[in-house]
Amino acid sequence: MxxxxxxxxxxxxxxxxxxxxxxxxxxxxxxxxxxxxxxxxxxxxxxxxxxxxxxxxxxxxxxxxxxxxxxxxxxxxxxxxxxISPKIEKMLGKTLGAGDTATEDGQQSRRQRGNNLLNGANIPANGYFDSKKILPGKVAVNAEQSSNIAQLANQLQQMKLMTPDYGGLGSRELAQQLEKTKKPVYAIGLGVNIPYFELQQDGQQMIVYAGMNQAQKAPMGKITTVGLQPIEDVYDKVKLYLANVILVGGPYMEMGRNEPIEKQAPYMIRVQLAYERDKQAHRVQQNEAPSRQEGFSQSESMTNTPTSPTAPTSRMSRYH
Missing domain, CATH: 1.20.1280 (Monooxygenase)
Structure with missing residues (x-):
């Protein structure tokens, strides 16, 4: 038998x-x-x-x-x-040398803090902005900036501020999620908030600087579009501010022939930009080229669907 x-x-x-x-x-x-x-x-x-x-x-x-x-x-x-599976899992964890409950709770808490660093609902890193005036931005990076992003990801991991462990999911749970969503599952989840970031203007280019703190900031990429428009069309007409920058990408799981398999992808950044109209430039633009100004207004309406006129923007949900 x-x-x-x-x-x-x-x-x-x-x-x-x-x-x-x-x-x-x-x-x-x-x-x-x-x-x-x-x-x-x-x-x-x-x-x-x-x-x-x-x-x-x-x-x-x-x-x-x-x-x-x-x-x-x-x-x-x-x-x-x-x-009784959870009890058996807990008992085997202790038998095989895992920490006690307090230690495990502490580790879980650190993982949660790391993968939700400076969560927007509690500690905004760069202040709150009107959700009606928040636009997603696209970022282009060169080889040096890509290296800076990878170095920042390593620092976050070394400081225990990021834990690329798929949220503690096992192979079976990952397989179920992959079958349900049909989308890759990233080790850092939807992304990790970066401790420090700022936006600097260099001619017509808007450069994103980020790091563990202001002293360790480095260029991470340049903004190419704001909403639906190229940065060249709007940089001198509105004042732009970085509302949020998150780290995304890295190792991810996708479904193989019989079970989930891990693949590698580079770390990247995603940004949200708050804008404020430059009144003087706005008046000049109205006199010289009203059609272009209308185009930007249309871009705003197409890319913004706020749920509340006074609610602060969510730091994570707008990316996904």
Whole structure:
């Protein structure tokens, strides 16, 4: 019987099956194996080998419990009753040398702080701006600026301000999320807020500087568009401010043939820009080229759909 189950398991490895389907097949095979063990244990007891039969029966009951848990997990959307998996996971963690509950809670707290550094709902890094006057910006980077971004990502990780651990998700949870969303899952999630950033103008170029602090700032890229318009068309007509800069990209998971596989991508930055009209330039522009001014107004209406006229902008939701 066990040779038969092992043979099926061996041949399933040659077939490219969906992870969930394969786990369902393994669950069915497990149920068959449990039924066989129950039969063997009963036969041992009937033949006068009570101790051996009882031990086999005990093992069969334990395996039957986990088989039922798998049936709930892979064949239904219901929560399994009397699920002791979290307790077993916690017990095994302590046995294998993991920290105690307080230590684990502290580590989880640090991960949460790292991947939500300076969360906009609590500690705005660059102040609050009117959500009606926030536009997304596109950033172009050269080789040096890309290297600066990678160095900043390393610093954030070394300082425990960023934890690229996929939010603590295991392979099974990642597979479920990938199957559900059909999108890659990044190790740092939706992004990590950068501690310090500023915008500097160099001629017609608007350069983003960022770093761990003002003393360690470095150029990270130049703004190419604001909303739907090139920066060259608007830089002298409005005052621009950096409302937010986040670090995105890095390692990510996507679904392979049978299970999630990790791939590497460069770290990048995404920006939000607040704008304020330059009144003097606005009057000149109205006299000289009103059509271009109308174009910018249309760009604003196309790229802004505020939910509340007075609500501060969200630091993360506008990117996704």
């Amino acid at each position: 066990f040779s038969f189950l092992d043979m099926i398991n061996h041949y399933l490895g040659y077939v490219n099956l969906n992870v969930k389907l394969k786990n369902r097949i393994y669950t069915i095979l497990g149920v068959i194996g449990v039924v066989y063990l129950l039969y063997v244990s009963v036969r041992w007891i009937q033949n006068g080998f009570g101790l051996r039969g009882s031990l086999i029966l005990l093992v069969a009951i334990i395996l039957a419990y986990f088989s039922v848990m798998n049936v709930f997990y892979y064949f239904t959307n219901k929560q399994a009753p009397f699920d």
